[in-house]
Amino acid sequence: MSLIIKHCRSNGITSSFNLRIWRLNSTSMDVAAKKGEEEEEFRVLDILKKRDKVQKKVARRNDVQPDRADRMAVDQNWGNVWPGPKTFHPSSVPLPIRQGYVPKGQAPPGKKANAELMKIPNFLHLTPPVVKAQCEAIKQYCTEWPKLLNSEEAIEKHYPVEVITSDYCHASPSIRNPLARIVTLRVKLATLNLDKHARDKFLRLVGDRYDEKTDLVTITADRCPARKQNLDYVDYLLTACYHESLNVEEWEKDKTEDDMEYYDWDKNASKKSLVQWYLRMKNENVDLKDEQFIEYDISQIPNAESYKNAVSSLMNDGENESTVNNYAKEVRALLGLPEKLVV
Amino acid sequence: MNFNSRFLNKKLCNYHFRNCIRWFVVQNRLYAKATSFPDFFQNPIFRKEDQAKLIENSELAKLAAVPVRPPASYETCSVYHDPLVNKVINHVMEMGKKQLARSLVEKAFENIKRIQIERYHLAQTQEEKNKIELNPKSILYNAVENCKPLLQLSPIKRGGITYQVPGPITEKRSLFLSIKWLLEATNDKERTVHFPEQFAWELLDAANNTGKVVKRKQDLHRQCEANRAYAHYRWQ
Amino acid sequence: MFSRNWRVLSRAYSQAVTFRTSEISPQHQNDKQIGLFYTLKQDTCKELFSNGGLPKSFMKQTKTFTETTLMIRQPALDLINCIKSTDFNKPVIRYVLYGEKGCGKSLTMAHMIHYAYEDGYLIVHVPWVSEWLRRVPRHKEMSNSQTREGLVDLPLDAAAWLIHFKSQNQTLLKSSDLKISKEYVWSKREKTESGAPLSELVEHGIARIKYACDVIDALISEIKILSNNKQCKTFVAIDGFNSFFYPLTRLNTPTKKKVKPDEVTLTKSFLELTKNDWNNGIILLSADQLAVPDENQDSYFPRYLLRKQGFEYLDPFVPIEVGRYSDKEFLSCASYYRDRLWLRGPPEIETELKFTSACNPFKFMEQCAPL
Numbered sequence: 001m002s003l004i005i006k007h008c009r010s011n012g013i014t015s016s017f018n019l020r021i022w023r024l025n026s027t028s029m030d031v032a033a034k035k036g037e038e039e040e041e042f043r044v045l046d047i048l049k050k051r052d053k054v055q056k057k058v059a060r061r062n063d064v065q066p067d068r069a070d071r072m073a074v075d076q077n078w079g080n081v082w083p084g085p086k087t088f089h090p091s092s093v094p095l096p097i098r099q100g101y102v103p104k105g106q107a108p109p110g111k112k113a114n115a116e117l118m119k120i121p122n123f124l125h126l127t128p129p130v131v132k133a134q135c136e137a138i139k140q141y142c143t144e145w146p147k148l149l150n151s152e153e154a155i156e157k158h159y160p161v162e163v164i165t166s167d168y169c170h171a172s173p174s175i176r177n178p179l180a181r182i183v184t185l186r187v188k189l190a191t192l193n194l195d196k197h198a199r200d201k202f203l204r205l206v207g208d209r210y211d212e213k214t215d216l217v218t219i220t221a222d223r224c225p226a227r228k229q230n231l232d233y234v235d236y237l238l239t240a241c242y243h244e245s246l247n248v249e250e251w252e253k254d255k256t257e258d259d260m261e262y263y264d265w266d267k268n269a270s271k272k273s274l275v276q277w278y279l280r281m282k283n284e285n286v287d288l289k290d291e292q293f294i295e296y297d298i299s300q301i302p303n304a305e306s307y308k309n310a311v312s313s314l315m316n317d318g319e320n321e322s323t324v325n326n327y328a329k330e331v332r333a334l335l336g337l338p339e340k341l342v343v
Numbered sequence: 344m345n346f347n348s349r350f351l352n353k354k355l356c357n358y359h360f361r362n363c364i365r366w367f368v369v370q371n372r373l374y375a376k377a378t379s380f381p382d383f384f385q386n387p388i389f390r391k392e393d394q395a396k397l398i399e400n401s402e403l404a405k406l407a408a409v410p411v412r413p414p415a416s417y418e419t420c421s422v423y424h425d426p427l428v429n430k431v432i433n434h435v436m437e438m439g440k441k442q443l444a445r446s447l448v449e450k451a452f453e454n455i456k457r458i459q460i461e462r463y464h465l466a467q468t469q470e471e472k473n474k475i476e477l478n479p480k481s482i483l484y485n486a487v488e489n490c491k492p493l494l495q496l497s498p499i500k501r502g503g504i505t506y507q508v509p510g511p512i513t514e515k516r517s518l519f520l521s522i523k524w525l526l527e528a529t530n531d532k533e534r535t536v537h538f539p540e541q542f543a544w545e546l547l548d549a550a551n552n553t554g555k556v557v558k559r560k561q562d563l564h565r566q567c568e569a570n571r572a573y574a575h576y577r578w579q
Numbered sequence: 580m581f582s583r584n585w586r587v588l589s590r591a592y593s594q595a596v597t598f599r600t601s602e603i604s605p606q607h608q609n610d611k612q613i614g615l616f617y618t619l620k621q622d623t624c625k626e627l628f629s630n631g632g633l634p635k636s637f638m639k640q641t642k643t644f645t646e647t648t649l650m651i652r653q654p655a656l657d658l659i660n661c662i663k664s665t666d667f668n669k670p671v672i673r674y675v676l677y678g679e680k681g682c683g684k685s686l687t688m689a690h691m692i693h694y695a696y697e698d699g700y701l702i703v704h705v706p707w708v709s710e711w712l713r714r715v716p717r718h719k720e721m722s723n724s725q726t727r728e729g730l731v732d733l734p735l736d737a738a739a740w741l742i743h744f745k746s747q748n749q750t751l752l753k754s755s756d757l758k759i760s761k762e763y764v765w766s767k768r769e770k771t772e773s774g775a776p777l778s779e780l781v782e783h784g785i786a787r788i789k790y791a792c793d794v795i796d797a798l799i800s801e802i803k804i805l806s807n808n809k810q811c812k813t814f815v816a817i818d819g820f821n822s823f824f825y826p827l828t829r830l831n832t833p834t835k836k837k838v839k840p841d842e843v844t845l846t847k848s849f850l851e852l853t854k855n856d857w858n859n860g861i862i863l864l865s866a867d868q869l870a871v872p873d874e875n876q877d878s879y880f881p882r883y884l885l886r887k888q889g890f891e892y893l894d895p896f897v898p899i900e901v902g903r904y905s906d907k908e909f910l911s912c913a914s915y916y917r918d919r920l921w922l923r924g925p926p927e928i929e930t931e932l933k934f935t936s937a938c939n940p941f942k943f944m945e946q947c948a949p950l
Contacts, residue, residue: 277895280855311894319882324880328898328899338661341657423924449949456948457639460643461643
């Protein structure tokens with residue numbers, strides 16, 4: 001439409017018309033344009049001059065390239081991108097990571113210019129494929145695992161001492177974990193092959209470091225600043241305790257019955273009173289010495305053996321309903337009384 | 344419940360007032376301080392009788408969706424739960440020592456029981472025996488009922504002079520006064536006499552319509568009677 | 580309407596439950612009467628327990644109930660059964676009652692004393708050892724022993740015990756010919772001839788309180804000799820026996836020195852009696868948590884309460900547990916209380932009481948009190 005109009009007009013006024021035609025593109029607009037033409041005859045005084053906003057030109061550099069992270073290939077070798085420990089860099093990591101504390105309802109800041117992400121140590125160089133590759137590389141320097149150590153039991157048998165340390169890294173500006181220097185040594189008491197006296201002494205020396213249920217002695221050292229020192233100290237403690245427990249000191253002969261760790265019926269007053277009772281029952285007035293009491297053969301006393309067991313279990317296993325009832329039963333048998341009346 | 348309109352010396356039959364008291368010793372808890380539960384939380388219904396009533400009226404379904412406060416430790420469905428006894432225990436209690444208060448009241452009950460059983464065994468004929476009330480709880484109910492005042496004096500200032508004006512008393516306040524007077528009478532004792540003994544005696548006296556507390560109530564009534572000329576000050 | 584009928588029915592049932600037995604002699608009680616109450620005669624009761632022996636709360640109950648009744652329970656029957664089959668020529672057998680607080684150790688002992696009384700035993704009964712060693716009233720008489728160096732006498736307690744002994748054994752002391760075997764010289768002018776009756780010794784102790792402890796010592800050795808000679812059979816009952824083995828008593832000497840139990844002459848005498856070096860007798864002891872301070876009441880078992888020393892002293896002994904009520908006993912006790920007007924109310928109350936008291940006899944009695 002506009003083209004036709006352009007043709008009709010004479011050359012002389014084309015220049016002034018050209019602009020308008022260039023702007024218009026529909027017939028209705030044409031009509032409006034005509035109207036405008038008529039109104040243009042009077043210029044309106046613009047008192048409050050409204051200036052057209054002139055858009056400022058933004059200086060745009062053409063040489064800025066898109067982020068490197070966006071251009072990375074999906075199947076690239078990550079180990080080459082991030083070969084070693086390094087502070088976090090947003091353009092090198094093609095992950096949409098966000099980190100930081102924000103008020104409720106907002107998303108945490110993204111990875112760019114994020115100090116939070118740069119502060120913490122990262123382990124981007126230790127991805128499983130990289131670790132695997134490195135292991136493969138150092139494999140040639142390793143020796144073979146001993147064939148006979150093929151099970152837990154075998155390991156426990158040949159290497160009874162177990163040393164526990166922790167190798168965690170710390171998620172703070174310093175990667176050093178303060179727990180790393182602590183060394184715990186565990187050993188099964190049975191593997192030390194101690195005799196009765198030595199075992200008793202060893203237990204008294206280690207005190208509550210011995211766990212009866214698992215038969216484990218646990219020695220922990222954390223007093224030295226380095227792990228090596230603590231390790232040496234733990235070794236020293238075990239060795240010292242072991243050898244000290246094998247020693248028999250002079251004063252150990254003074255151990256009395258109260259110091260006994262378990263109730264030995266033969267050496268106790270219970271046997272004495274039983275024998276006395278038996279002798280009285282037979283109307284024998286014999287004065288026995290302590291050693292004679294201990295050596296007295298109780299097999300001639302009827303029911304004495306089970307009575308002995310009942311007293312020992314009462315003393316050793318602690319007092320509860322079953323041990324007391326058992327004791328009552330055995331005493332009744334011993335004294336020739338009828339069984340407990342059951343109602 | 345027209346206690347107020349009836350006049351002074353009247354007798355009530357036993358079960359009637361008991362129902363009244365049961366009704367008036369409120370099981371709802373009103374809290375002085377804000378609790379952690381909002382106002383729309385309902386008080387729990389912990390008595391089996393009340394629950395049965397709800398089931399009968401088929402109102403239980405209404406409560407099903409309503410949030411309910413947990414019952415307090417003293418609100419039990421135990422057979423010997425009694426609202427009035429609970430009230431009395433709370434009145435006896437000082438410094439929140441409820442266990443002590445409870446043990447004191449229970450000891451008083453024990454004393455009442457021992458005294459009454461002794462009387463029972465001393466009584467010669469069956470008739471006399473039947474007259475003796477052995478249940479300490481019903482003795483407590485009788486005692487409290489006998490001590491309840493029917494009128495009260497309230498000070499009203501007219502023309503610069505304060506008049507003691509007689510007027511009706513609410514059921515709740517009369518119950519309060521009754522328990523308060525009983526305890527005041529009990530605490531007014533020799534140092535060598537223990538609380539449970541004295542309380543037992545007071546209760547027995549009051550249940551018998553004799554004793555200090557009943558006299559106090561009658562004194563109040565007499566005062567009200569004397570001051571009835573002032574009664575119009577209540578509304579003028 | 581239905582519930583009321585049901586209530587009437589159940590009340591009728593609970594009244595129909597038998598809770599009394601007419602078998603008042605403990606010799607003839609058997610396990611068919613377990614859980615039933617039997618009545619002690621008033622004068623027997625006065626003779627045996629007028630100077631102690633029944634717990635205070637039980638005495639209060641007997642006054643309210645106007646009668647003294649004991650429940651026949653398994654431990655007592657068990658003991659009677661044992662005693663009946665005992666060979667009295669062998670050394671004495673020691674029985675130790677144990678059980679939780681309030682389960683009826685003392686009442687079982689009272690039952691056994693009644694048994695011994697009916698059976699013609701000489702009764703040596705200590706109602707509560709802690710009365711001597713742990714209870715310190717304002718005027719506790721204490722003096723250093725004249726005869727034994729470093730020991731302490733409790734003359735008033737000893738005299739009180741002698742009165743108790745005398746009243747428990749008055750028939751035996753009056754009638755029988757229990758003679759003293761040797762002469763006892765108390766002072767220059769006072770002595771008891773050999774061949775004098777045992778009651779003279781007792782009377783002397785009561786009259787001359789100063790010598791009461793020595794009299795008890797003499798009395799106990801005489802009783803041992805008499806029993807050995809088969810002149811009498813002896814029933815020893817000591818309640819709260821474990822007090823003797825607690826390291827300290829509450830007594831202080833005038834010089835503010837703490838007294839140990841074995842520094843008291845009475846302890847010596849009664850420990851001498853509980854040895855098994857004599858025969859023709861029975862020793863019934865009780866190990867009670869209440870006889871020792873609160874901090875040593877962790878367990879009710881005899882070995883704990885008697886401590887090592889006491890256990891070794893008594894070993895071998897027969898421990899006899901006094902337990903809580905069984906269902907039957909509880910029901911019988913509840914109906915007894917109902918009969919004695921001590922318990923009233925609907926029958927559901929019993930279920931609740933059974934639960935709250937955990938069938939503990941004392942707690943049950945206590946909880947019934949305000950109802």
